[in-house]
Amino acid sequence: MAITFFHRSTAVASGVHVATHEVQHSQTQGSSATTLVSAGHADGADTLAFLFSSTSLPDSFADWASGDYQCVIDCTVAGADMTYGLLTLGGSAGHFARINAARTSDLETRTQAEGAFSGTGLKTATTGTWDPSAGAASDEFECLIAARRATTGGHGNQSVTIEVDDPGASPGRSIWDGEAAGTNYQETATDDVDVSDTVAAVKVATQTVTEAADLTDLVARVASAVRSVSEATGITDLVTVAKAVTIEVTESLGITDDVQSQLLITEAVVEALGITDTVTKVSIMGRSVTEPVGVTDVVARVIASARSVSEAVGITDQATVAKAIQIVISDVVGLTDDVIDVLTPGGTGLFETVTDLVGATDSTTAVKMIQVEIADTVGLTDQVGRLMVLSRAIVESIGITDPVVRIATAVRALIEAVGITDTVSTVFVGTTFWTPDPVAYTPAPVAYTPAAPDQPPPW
Amino acid sequence: MRILYQWATVSPSDWSEVDSADWASLPVRGLPVLEVGANSTPGWVNAINVQGVSFEADHYAVEDIPNGCKVTVWNDDLTDRPATEFYAAEWTFLTLAPDETVGGLYNTRQSQVVYVGSGLSIESSPDRMVKPWAEFILPDSSLIRHGIWMSDIDFALTVESRTPKGWREWTEGVPEGNVVDGRVVG
Numbered sequence: 001m002a003i004t005f006f007h008r009s010t011a012v013a014s015g016v017h018v019a020t021h022e023v024q025h026s027q028t029q030g031s032s033a034t035t036l037v038s039a040g041h042a043d044g045a046d047t048l049a050f051l052f053s054s055t056s057l058p059d060s061f062a063d064w065a066s067g068d069y070q071c072v073i074d075c076t077v078a079g080a081d082m083t084y085g086l087l088t089l090g091g092s093a094g095h096f097a098r099i100n101a102a103r104t105s106d107l108e109t110r111t112q113a114e115g116a117f118s119g120t121g122l123k124t125a126t127t128g129t130w131d132p133s134a135g136a137a138s139d140e141f142e143c144l145i146a147a148r149r150a151t152t153g154g155h156g157n158q159s160v161t162i163e164v165d166d167p168g169a170s171p172g173r174s175i176w177d178g179e180a181a182g183t184n185y186q187e188t189a190t191d192d193v194d195v196s197d198t199v200a201a202v203k204v205a206t207q208t209v210t211e212a213a214d215l216t217d218l219v220a221r222v223a224s225a226v227r228s229v230s231e232a233t234g235i236t237d238l239v240t241v242a243k244a245v246t247i248e249v250t251e252s253l254g255i256t257d258d259v260q261s262q263l264l265i266t267e268a269v270v271e272a273l274g275i276t277d278t279v280t281k282v283s284i285m286g287r288s289v290t291e292p293v294g295v296t297d298v299v300a301r302v303i304a305s306a307r308s309v310s311e312a313v314g315i316t317d318q319a320t321v322a323k324a325i326q327i328v329i330s331d332v333v334g335l336t337d338d339v340i341d342v343l344t345p346g347g348t349g350l351f352e353t354v355t356d357l358v359g360a361t362d363s364t365t366a367v368k369m370i371q372v373e374i375a376d377t378v379g380l381t382d383q384v385g386r387l388m389v390l391s392r393a394i395v396e397s398i399g400i401t402d403p404v405v406r407i408a409t410a411v412r413a414l415i416e417a418v419g420i421t422d423t424v425s426t427v428f429v430g431t432t433f434w435t436p437d438p439v440a441y442t443p444a445p446v447a448y449t450p451a452a453p454d455q456p457p458p459w
Numbered sequence: 460m461r462i463l464y465q466w467a468t469v470s471p472s473d474w475s476e477v478d479s480a481d482w483a484s485l486p487v488r489g490l491p492v493l494e495v496g497a498n499s500t501p502g503w504v505n506a507i508n509v510q511g512v513s514f515e516a517d518h519y520a521v522e523d524i525p526n527g528c529k530v531t532v533w534n535d536d537l538t539d540r541p542a543t544e545f546y547a548a549e550w551t552f553l554t555l556a557p558d559e560t561v562g563g564l565y566n567t568r569q570s571q572v573v574y575v576g577s578g579l580s581i582e583s584s585p586d587r588m589v590k591p592w593a594e595f596i597l598p599d600s601s602l603i604r605h606g607i608w609m610s611d612i613d614f615a616l617t618v619e620s621r622t623p624k625g626w627r628e629w630t631e632g633v634p635e636g637n638v639v640d641g642r643v644v645g
Contacts, residue, residue: 036623036625072561075511075626076511076623076625076626076627077511077512077513077623077624077625077626078511078512078513079512079513079515080512080513080514080515080532080548080550080571081548083582083584083587114585115582115583115584115585116582116584117584117586118569118571118584118586118587119510119512119550119567119569119571119586120510120511120512120567120569120625120626121510121566121567121569121626122558122561122564122566122567124560124561150579150581150582151579151580152534152544152546152579152581153534153539153540153544153546154515154516154534155608155611155614156515156611156614156615156618157618158513158515161511161623161625163625168639168644168645169564169644169645170561170562170564170565170566170644170645
């Protein structure tokens with residue numbers, strides 16, 4: 001597993017070297033505008049221009065593994081006579097390094113495998129295969145960029161300017177590649193057992209991570225799996241973490257079907273954890289998305305779950321988003337006949353499971369109970385509050401603000417999820433449970449006496 | 460390709476812009492043999508910027524090529540330096556394109572050939588070839604523009620008046636979907 005550290009503008013003083021800019025390695029990517037940092041050079045001069053440190057590696061990595069450590073420099077402006085890189089230029093020794101936590105000494109260094117860079121663009125410096133010696137778990141990863149202006153007889157200064165804090169798709173960044181092989185849960189776990197079935201692949205991966213960590217609590221096991229993905233990818237935004245988990249898992253397995261994506265990960269996780277109780281399955285899905293990323297606000301948790309599903313599978317149509325969530329839930333618990341299993345009291349599906357638990361017997365409550373289950377997942381106890389939260393979660397997660405459209409979307413989502421197409425059924429949520437008054441309708445007779453012709457009005 | 464240039468004038472202005480195909484139509488002034496310092500007449504170049512790479516030299520030439528341009532700069536004024544320190548650089552710039560080495564994201568495509576006198580030491584690199592000065596061939600005369608030596612104070616003023624322009628602002632040939640606020644992203 002590799003960890004990406006973005007190049008940021010926050011100052012981080014180093015006691016190891018004196019560089020023009022001593023700034024931060026961060027797992028958090030910039031979120032707004034980029035920042036330019038520049039180092040000027042007179043004719044023939046060289047400097048230690050940019051130093052990135054403060055990596056906060058996980059505690060378990062005292063012995064960095066053999067890997068290809070990298071530094072991607074986004075050089076936006078450069079004098080034509082400038083060269084730069086993580087190597088020695090003139091009297092300035094740039095390099096990759098393992099440094100102590102106090103940032104007072106280099107413990108081991110490595111120069112880039114490439115020659116010096118010139119010009120502008122994204123420049124990737126690599127160590128090639130580098131296997132640093134074992135050290136302390138608190139050691140940090142340092143990238144030190146040297147720059148030099150060739151002696152050409154020019155005057156004034158020429159600079160190298162790099163972009164940091166870039167929120168875009170190709171930011172300047174460093175890649176620490178020091179986790180030992182065998183701990184990348186998706187690649188190594190599935191490769192080792194030659195799993196080709198997609199559900200089984202995810203299942204094996206989840207088991208590998210959680211059993212290795214000796215976890216027994218169900219949610220803690222799921223949380224561990226989610227964290228391993230988010231930390232590996234350096235994503236910290238809450239919703240994006242949940243989204244990344246889904247994308248990372250399903251894309252790695254080549255799954256493209258929208259609903260199937262979220263369904264698969266849920267099935268795999270609950271199977272991996274040996275969960276057989278259907279309510280627990282649904283509950284695990286919601287909790288596994290929100291708890292690992294620290295969402296505590298009730299509404300925010302449901303929204304995060306809904307957004308993660310819809311964004312991960314690329315659904316933008318509002319009703320389809322809500323519908324997909326419902327389908328995933330019912331599929332997870334093994335419903336095949338949507339209407340019957342959801343709505344029929346005494347059936348074998350979600351209705352029975354959920355309504356038995358909460359003591360509901362009427363048909364209208366059946367559909368509602370699906371939503372109640374979600375509310376339970378996030379810890380709501382107030383009944384009205386449960387439905388309010390769900391409604392808010394659906395419509396807010398897909399950005400609906402018009403109150404009429406919000407209600408309409410929620411209704412559409414519910415009825416489409418259970419496959420109702422008949423107009424009357426739609427209005428009454430299922431003709432099975434709607435029985436018209438058997439008494440024939442007979443309008444009362446009304447006497448009609450036309451006015452006499454050609455008579456003046458009585459006034 | 461888009462070329463940014465700055466005239467060497469006493470009241471320096473920001474970058475001006477010209478397409479590389481139109482470079483030959485810019486004002487031209489002769490070698491400033493007896494004149495020292497900038498004045499107010501355009502024609503002497505102070506700097507060029509292509510994809511964020513800035514050039515400052517005795518002489519400049521820009522040639523339009525398919526999907527890009529070639530910029531040549533050189534220092535060979537004997538009044539400023541001995542022949543052993545003559546220096547020239549020919550840079551080739553192509554439009555930005557997806558680069559597999561950075562995950563298919565848009566990146567620059569630049570290369571250079573440097574010609575140096577025997578008294579200079581320039582290292583070669585993957586995108587820089589170093590050759591002896593004797594192999595340097597002057598560009599077509601219609602493309603040549605000259606620079607002028609300025610005092611450090613005047614030169615500093617010209618540098619201060621330039622807005623930083625980086626490689627992501629060279630959007631030619633990049634699909635609209637990859638351009639945000641005039642910058643290439645993704």
